[in-house]
Amino acid sequence: MVIYNGLFVIPVPFVFNCWKHHRLFIKYQIDSLTSDTGLTYSNLREVLLVLGNSQMDMYTGKLFPSEITAKLYSYLISQGISAENDYRNWVSSSGKYRLAQIEEGSKWTFLPGKEDGRYIHIHPAKYSVFSVRIRALELKTAIAVIILTKRNGESPYDVKIVNIARKEVLSESPLKSVSKNAGLGKLIKLLSEEE
16 A cells, blocks of 8 residues: 555555646645755656656546545446456456546546556546646656746746756756646646645
């Protein structure tokens, strides 16, 4: 079981990468990293490696991972799935994955887990309610920018600061501009909003 400040619990048998797929978890990590006085650009780059280099779907709703997994586990039980073999057969019988919706309207993708004892791999379904499709580099940039600007009281939409994050933290090429209403700017806003 993984616990982050008692708020983010991923119970066995689930696999759920909160860094890639859970907005509230990412916001919590941003706050935690912002207050880390020993954090360097190099340390931050290492932390952000967990995000990989692909596209992903991030859950933007209000449920914590423990609530999501409890609802999805109840769904599986209602389908007669209570053991690992049942689960693996259920997923493989429809191809590579299965989808389910929970009461709040969010949809979830079920995949076979690869970790020992964690055979239920979940993530938000593409283009569903409370889900936004993002690129890993965009997410890494947004996280780095928000941390830098929270520390210095600057605007996260200042392209100068964005490019410091991209070049110094992520070793990526600079951007010409940042729009508050598109791409990176929208993601910065989503991760900066107060609850």
